Amino acid sequence: MPQQNVRSIIIPDELICISDDEDMTITKLGELIAKHKNLITNRYKVLKDAYMNMYPNLTWQDKEDWKPDNRVTVNFAKYLVDTFNGYFIGIPIKVKSDDKKVTDYLDMLDSYNDIEDNNAELSRFCSIYGKGYELYTNGESGDVSIFHLDPTQGFMVYDNTYEQHPRYFVTYYYDSKKIMHGSVLTQTDVWPFTDDGGLHYLEDEFRPHNFSDVPATEFLENESRMAVFESVYSLIIGYNKALSEKLNDVDAFADAYLKILGPELTNEMLRDMRDHRVISFKGDMSESPVEVGFLEKPNADGTQENALNRMERLIYQVSMIANINDENFGNSSGIAMAYKLQSMSNLAKAKERKFTPGLNRRYRIIFSNPVNSMTESDWIRLSYHFTRNIPQNLFEETQIAQNLSGIVSQPTQLSVLSIVDDPQKEIERIDEEQQEKNDAIVNQFFGNNPVYPNQGQEVGKDEQEQ
Structure with missing residues (x-):
């Protein structure tokens, strides 16, 4: 039987473009769909299988019946994706605006679309595939609906300029009879199509989508559109193979x-x-x-253990994601913990820089729809606050906040506390509580005495002078 060697072949992600002088004819649409299907087969399926614990060693050629043939896997891909996303977006993104009208609309929009769950799933897609998509439509209630899609469900088509402006978004699926249905979203309209014996547009069903641009957004994990575990994919395969062979050696020893x-x-x-x-x-x-x-076979237990330990260390080191289950990890504190998380923090900061333009495009397109009272330019005043999901030492934070008193402004002082989501709102709550205490003290001494219509505030001052 031929040797089963470790292979790591995942074709790179390929930007799908169309030149400025080309239109999305049905022939061109067929070409782009064929290109996307190739990406699904040779890239997205490989990445999804890794996340779902379906590694190549499970499907390698069987050994002879008389040989032990264990097939075990350690799902590092899922661990890396879920750990990193828990760190990156375990605490939901806070979207803020100084305009109360915008804030009120965002609260309604977020509740209507379960935006926290949408953002978490979108971030997970980005970590698995290197990118993820959002689609915007007018919902049944008349409000804007937001849907997250993974890259197997559709693709963005860009122009071939260096700015890479979105020109179309194509989404398609197959029904129970294996007939393709889909839509092309242009900058103004929705073009449904089908392939029931031949790919063709359903021109009678063309309709405007009421957004100012292609109603879809591509969110990126990084500029290269790489999955978080893609750089260590071959190491994961090698680890699983080595662990399986180690179990085979145990069986061979038992059957000596x-x-x-x-x-x-x-x-x-x-x-x-x-x-x-x-x-x-x-x-x-x-x-x-x-x-x-x-x-007895020659015993290579020490060599195997060294290989497994080295591959495990390299998986965490190269992926830049901390092994939080390490027994020594929880014993670290302060600056030592910060150094252990430094690489993952850098990775999260890079993803944050890619996530922010996606959020800007999301709200720019949604605000352009006439079903809401927003204007397209209202997105400019939005700000996004990403909070890393790490254990916090509240006692240490309060000490730092107290030491900052008189040195920095009160909002900056309160921003040190992880339990405070919005320092400005917290200051307003403090002022309200203080005002309630003052009113209670005044009422205690003066009550509702008509002689003191101002509840004793000025009178109290005169009394003190007397």
């Missing part, structure tokens, strides 16, 4: 042959030895010595 040199054994003698677990030979051992023992 009994070696008896000297006498010739009958089947009855062998059965007796097996049943009673006793070996007894008669005769003069000096003339014809008997040697009894087990045939």
Whole structure:
């Protein structure tokens, strides 16, 4: 049987473009869909299988029946994706605006679309495939609906300029009869199409989508559109193969042959030895010595363990994602913990820089729809706050906040506290509580005495002077 060698072949992500002088004819649409299907087969399926714990060693050619053939996997891909996304977006993104009208609309839009779950799933798609998509439509209630899609469900078509402006978004699916249905979203309209014997547009169903641009957004994990585990994919395959072979060695040792040199054994003698677990030979051992023992394979346990440990360290080191289950990780504190998370923090900051333009495009397009009271330019005043999901030492934070008193502004002082989401709103709550306390003190001394219409505020001052 040929040797099963480790292979890591995932074709790079390929930007799908169309030149400025080309239109999305049905012929061009067929070409782009064929290109996308090739990406699904040779890229997206490989990445999804890794996340779903379907690694190549599970489908390698079977060994001979008499050889141990264990197939085990350690799903590093899912661990890296879920750990990183818990760190990156485990605490939801805060979208803020100084305009109360915009804030109120965002609250409604977020509730209507379960935006926290949408953002989390979108971020997960980005980590698995290197990118993810959002689609915007007018919902049944008249409000804007937001849907997240993975790259197997559609693709963005860009122009071929260096600015890479979106020109079309294509989404399609197959029904139970294997007939393709889909839509091309242009900058103004929706063009449905089908392939029920031949790919063609359903021109009678063309309609405007009421957005100012292609109503879809591509969110990126990084500029190269690489999955978080893609750089260590071959290491994961090698680890799973080495671990499987180690289990095979354990089985081979348990099934070791009994070696008896000297006498010739009958089947009855062998059965007796097996049943009673006793070996007894008669005769003069000096003339014809008997040697009894087990045939053993050379033991490479130390080499195997070293290889497994090294590959595991490299998986976390190269992926830049911390192994938070390391027994020494939880014992770190302060600056030591910060250094352990530094690489993952850099990775998250890079993703944040790519996520922010996606959010800007999301709200620019949504605000352009006439179903809401927003204007397209209202998105400019939005700000996004990303919070890393790490254990916090509240006692240490309060000490730092107290030490900053008189040195920085009160909003900056409160921003040190992880339990404070919005420092400005927290200041307003503090002022309200203080005002309630002052009112309670005034009412305690002066009550509702009509002589003091201002609830004793000015009178209280005069009384103090007396």
